[in-house]
Amino acid sequence: MNLREKYDIPPQTVITIAGTVGVGKSTMTKALAEALNFRTSFEKVDTNPYLDKFYEDFEKWSFHLQVYFLAERFKEQKRIFEYGGGFIQDRSIYEDTGIFAKMHFDKGTMSPTDYETYTNLFDAMVMTPYFPHPDLLVYLEGPINAVIGRIQERGRAMEQQTPNDYWIEMHERYENWINNFNSCPVLRLDINDYDLLKNPDAIESIVSRISHMLKQTSHLRK
Ligand SMILES: Nc1ncnc2c1ncn2[C@@H]1O[C@H](COP(=O)(O)OP(=O)(O)O)[C@@H](O)[C@H]1O
Numbered sequence: 001m002n003l004r005e006k007y008d009i010p011p012q013t014v015i016t017i018a019g020t021v022g023v024g025k026s027t028m029t030k031a032l033a034e035a036l037n038f039r040t041s042f043e044k045v046d047t048n049p050y051l052d053k054f055y056e057d058f059e060k061w062s063f064h065l066q067v068y069f070l071a072e073r074f075k076e077q078k079r080i081f082e083y084g085g086g087f088i089q090d091r092s093i094y095e096d097t098g099i100f101a102k103m104h105f106d107k108g109t110m111s112p113t114d115y116e117t118y119t120n121l122f123d124a125m126v127m128t129p130y131f132p133h134p135d136l137l138v139y140l141e142g143p144i145n146a147v148i149g150r151i152q153e154r155g156r157a158m159e160q161q162t163p164n165d166y167w168i169e170m171h172e173r174y175e176n177w178i179n180n181f182n183s184c185p186v187l188r189l190d191i192n193d194y195d196l197l198k199n200p201d202a203i204e205s206i207v208s209r210i211s212h213m214l215k216q217t218s219h220l221r222k
């Protein structure tokens with residue numbers, strides 16, 4: 001019996017993993033998908049044609065990058081919908097607008113006109129039948145020093161060269177964002193409470209918590 005059956009997690013469940021850059025979303029996505037025998041939906045980083053340019057010049061590329069991410073995530077939403085669920089998704093679509101686009105608009109690295117165009121597009125795309133909300137958002141949180149350490153260790157040059165202030169500001173915004181998030185149920189996990197690299201078996205207790213939360217919130221999906 002696999003963990004999905006053991007913990008009675010419905011096969012069509014869609015779980016999205018949220019949290020700041022470097023906190024461990026991709027690692028969690030892989031581990032959960034393996035444990036539950038679900039498909040994965042990852043962000044495109046290596047093949048993203050704007051990401052490097054964006055880190056070199058936020059002002060010039062922030063709108064292009066947001067539109068690119070929105071299109072990619074929407075395509076993924078459609079794929080998940082067509083498969084009928086059973087997915088772990090690396091980063092939610094809500095973070096694009098709630099964290100990244102807003103942060104760049106507030107900091108003046110996205111113009112008011114571009115921000116308005118982007119948010120109109122986001123609202124129009126998300127309000128469609130292709131956009132079922134996930135059954136659960138698993139939010140990963142941890143101290144900023146640990147997060148910056150992981151970004152440095154992972155070694156994406158564009159992120160390593162970005163000043164720490166950027167990650168600190170993002171980390172603070174995530175705290176506010178998650179405290180006000182209500183588009184779907186949330187399970188918060190502290191990265192100090194598990195270590196999937198040293199102890200892969202830790203995934204079972206996470207699956208157990210996910211199962212508990214899905215049961216507690218099942219009335220919202222009926
Ligand atoms: N429990 C952990 N302890 C130490 N490092 C970790 C742990 N989980 C993930 N990492 C490392 O942290 C870096 C960022 O993790 P990743 O899953 O890519 O984060 P994200 O997808 O949130 O950006 C990677 O190098 C990964 O191997």
Ligand SMILES: Nc1ncnc2c1ncn2[C@H]1C[C@H](O)[C@@H](COP(=O)(O)O)O1
Binds near residue numbers: 020045069097101
């Ligand atoms: N919507 C976004 N705007 C700007 N940058 C973004 C957005 N979504 C992801 N990113 C960046 C942040 C990282 O450099 C990479 C991948 O994110 P990760 O949290 O490591 O999965 O893309």
